[in-house]
Amino acid sequence: MSSVGIGQPPRNHRQRLIKAVWTGIWLVYLSAPVSDLVHGGHSTGVVVLGWIGLVVFVAWYGLLVFRTGRGEATPLVLGSLTVLAAQSGLLALTLGREWLVLFVYVSIASGAVLPLRMSRWAIPAVSALLAAIALAVPGGRAYLAGLLIPAFLGGFAMTGVRELIRTTIALREARATVAQLAANEERLRLARDLHDLLGHSLSLITLKSELAGRMLPGRPEEAAQQVADIEQVSRQALVDVREAVTGYRRPRLSGELAGAQVALTAAGVTADLPTEQDLGLVGGAAGAEGATGCPGAAGAVGATGATGVPGVAEESESALAWALREAITNVVRHSGARRCVVELVRRQTLDGPVLELVVEDDGSGGSGDGPGNGLTGLTERLEKAGGTLEAGRVRGGFRLVARVPAEGPPGAGRHTVGSGA
Helix, strand or coil, X not given: CCCCCCCCCCCCHHHHHHHHHHHHHHHHHHHHHHHHHHHCCCCHHHHXXXXXXXXXXXXXXXXXXXXCCXXXXXXXXXXXXXXXXXXXXXXXXXXXXXXXXXXXXXXHHHHHHCCHHHHHHHHHHHHHHHHHHHHHCCCHHHHHHHHHHHHHHHHHHHHHHHHHHHHHHHHHHHHHHHHHHHHHHXXXXXXXXXXXXXXXXXXXXXXXXXXXXXXXXXXXXXXXXXXXXXXXXXXXXXXXHHHHHHCCCCCCHHHHHHHHHHHHHHCCCEEECCCHHHHCCCCHHHHHHHCCCCHXXXXXXXXXXXXXXXXXXXXXXXXXXHHHHHHHHHHHHHHCCCEEEEEEEEEEECCEEEEEEEEEECCCCCCCCCCCHHHHHHHHHHHHCCXXXXXXXXXXXXXXXXXXXXXXXXXXXXXXXXXXX
């Protein structure tokens, strides 16, 4: 439903109609000048001039309220207010005290169309002019009390209403901005999750497809097993994508370690990984069960069956699990490595205890000149969990280090949770 702001020009026929109705209601206070013209005993020439003056005043006032922008101190606005004030004074001085009510409209128009810094001076000035002319007009002193307060308070009330409308508009714009930012954040989350999920699964599907192709036609049974694994990976990838879209997927380190073992073995890379017993998981059996199948299935089992790494928040463990998945995917797809070592180390730092994931291989680290989408997404994930990411070439290979806050036991210091060394 569209609304019309005070001092804001209407944008369509409906808004013009609404504004005309509201403006017309307040014109009822012009009954005093109209009554003076009808029953005041003026000559015909004076009555005609009075009607012309009143019609011109109302028309000018209506155009000013209708057409000016909100809070714009343009020469046209200032000139229109000056003309209205001069016209009010002239009519009051020539036709009598009944015409002093026109100053109330001038004051309200000043509050409606002028910026706050100017209306705070214009309204008192109009009120002072009203008082001065009321003292000069015969019998105007009796009208002064009844008009001065409405002119003064009405003008400032109009500025208050205008500021309220302006604040409401700003809040609506801010709400729309927040909604847009939230949508962008959700879109980024989906893009990040889909990259991490599909990149890993599609890499494994590619590897197993190549293996199946090399096994045919000489070893059809082994090729059939690879095809069965491809089917499992594809089905689990579909489940993972659905879970990521709904926002419920939180991978666990246990499942990702099982999946990493399968992916590295399929790629012909010697894997040196910590076991679930090294992690100290209560639900280790669930993750071990996933190790017999495909990595996607292992991830799903680990996400629901394991209870997590002791002393590490669920969000932090999830960030490390994503880091492990991205690192293993890069080893399989880009590095050309023959050996990969994964370590989990609990360290005591100046900022408190942290859990550190280290993935190091002896490959080339890929051909990219800078961080890709995967590493950029990992950095954002870890930063949200209060962690950090370091990745780069080292002598003899590539090394990725991801850290998240952990609750270390009293007097723990440095403690190796699990190591393949």
